[in-house]
Amino acid sequence: MKNIMVTGGAGFIGSAFVRYMLRQYDYNIIVFDKLTYAGNLDNLLTVQDEPRYKFVRGDIADRETVRRTLEANAIDTIVNFAAETHVDRSILDPDAFLKTNVFGTYVLLDEGHRAGIARFHHVSTDEVYGSIPVGAFKETDTLEPNSPYAASKAGSDMMVRAYHVTHGMHTTTTRGSNTFGPYQYPEKIAPFFITEALDDRPLPLYGDGMQVRDWLYVDDHAAGIDRVLHDGLPGEVYNVGGDNERHNIDVTRLILKLLSKPESLIRHVEDRPGHDRRYALDCTKAHRLGWKPQHTFEEALAETVEWYRRNEWWWRKIKTGAYLEYYKAQYAQRLAKAGAAGG
Ligand code: NAD
Numbered sequence: 522m523k524n525i526m527v528t529g530g531a532g533f534i535g536s537a538f539v540r541y542m543l544r545q546y547d548y549n550i551i552v553f554d555k556l557t558y559a560g561n562l563d564n565l566l567t568v569q570d571e572p573r574y575k576f577v578r579g580d581i582a583d584r585e586t587v588r589r590t591l592e593a594n595a596i597d598t599i600v601n602f603a604a605e606t607h608v609d610r611s612i613l614d615p616d617a618f619l620k621t622n623v624f625g626t627y628v629l630l631d632e633g634h635r636a637g638i639a640r641f642h643h644v645s646t647d648e649v650y651g652s653i654p655v656g657a658f659k660e661t662d663t664l665e666p667n668s669p670y671a672a673s674k675a676g677s678d679m680m681v682r683a684y685h686v687t688h689g690m691h692t693t694t695t696r697g698s699n700t701f702g703p704y705q706y707p708e709k710i711a712p713f714f715i716t717e718a719l720d721d722r723p724l725p726l727y728g729d730g731m732q733v734r735d736w737l738y739v740d741d742h743a744a745g746i747d748r749v750l751h752d753g754l755p756g757e758v759y760n761v762g763g764d765n766e767r768h769n770i771d772v773t774r775l776i777l778k779l780l781s782k783p784e785s786l787i788r789h790v791e792d793r794p795g796h797d798r799r800y801a802l803d804c805t806k807a808h809r810l811g812w813k814p815q816h817t818f819e820e821a822l823a824e825t826v827e828w829y830r831r832n833e834w835w836w837r838k839i840k841t842g843a844y845l846e847y848y849k850a851q852y853a854q855r856l857a858k859a860g861a862a863g864g
């Protein structure tokens with residue numbers, strides 16, 4: 522490995538991975554990113570003067586630009602983070618999820634195969650398995666995705682599998698759990714609730730708030746991807762979870778406690794359609810490669826809350842314009858109804 526193309530490297534986890542890889546290794550990192558609403562060059566400000574880093578703006582579904590970038594930079598490795606990632610947006614408008622997550626991943630695989638790259642790592646999600654009431658999903662379990670987002674990620678996972686089986690490509694896949702940390706776009710629950718609470722605004726908790734997610738700190742996620750990229754076996758899938766199962770209501774209460782804000786900010790609003798009740802991963806396979814999360818949930822969440830408190834310059838400019846349009850479409854009615862019912 523020498524020249525790594527990191528697609529979606531201007532997003533939340535991708536940018537953490539780029540910072541991590543530049544710290545750990547001597548590789549050249551070429552970030553390839555469309556800069557959708559979620560892509561943000563501010564996420565890469567700390568590496569912008571690093572000579573081993575380069576940014577290319579492009580769409581993974583655009584074959585010509587992908588091909589040119591692979592050739593011009595002698596890419597030998599692709600790590601694919603690029604995706605539409607928000608479940609609620611996939612319910613409102615799934616088109617881009619199919620185009621990027623399914624077709625875009627196929628284009629990357631096909632052009633990577635054509636260019637003869639040595640490795641293709643695909644970043645996937647625990648959501649492809651669906652919901653599990655007890656126990657934890659293994660990599661061999663059936664995929665039962667429940668949202669358009671999850672279905673599109675499952676489609677991309679299957680395409681990765683097909684390129685390995687059909688063409689013998691050296692692929693690996695990680696399925697990560699709910700990730701949190703600095704630079705996360707403030708639509709996902711942690712940064713959304715932290716930044717709303719900082720402004721004393723209501724926190725719209727879906728349904729009874731008793732859904733369970735397994736929380737993983739972003740640097741631990743980046744380290745897990747790195748371990749599998751280097752030591753994972755060709756064609757294999759690895760679960761990468763935080764072993765931090767928490768109810769949404771408890772995460773919300775902890776955020777409020779860390780900010781010294783009252784629980785009266787919580788509003789139980791109309792649930793997300795098809796809302797998965799619980800995610801949990803069995804990560805034995807990744808642990809056998811020598812990876813384990815290094816951060817405890819409570820400490821990492823406290824650091825994350827502190828980061829948003831200190832970095833208003835980063836999130837205030839995001840929460841304008843199109844963001845407010847989305848907020849209105851997703852929350853205005855829900856909050857109005859919750860208000861009428863007394864929250
Ligand atoms: P994000 O939404 O913060 O970033 C996505 C990035 O992809 C953005 O920079 C965006 O501009 C870019 N992008 C989108 N469409 C593109 C296209 N067509 N071509 C090129 N770039 C494009 O996402 P994230 O939370 O950092 O997630 C990164 C990856 O990790 C995704 O594949 C996601 O499915 C997966 N994942 C996320 C989580 C999580 O909790 N956030 C957990 C497990 C897996």
Ligand code: DAU
Nearest residue numbers: 606607608646647648698699708709710725726727732769
């Ligand atoms: O599990 C991995 C997945 O985690 C990733 O693949 C996705 O890209 C990422 O977005 C995330 O999906 P979730 O749907 O779990 O994340 P989100 O932050 O949207 O929601 C987390 C939980 O909080 C979920 O049960 C829904 C709930 N929630 C979310 C929002 C945005 C609320 O109750 N209110 C909200 O306003």
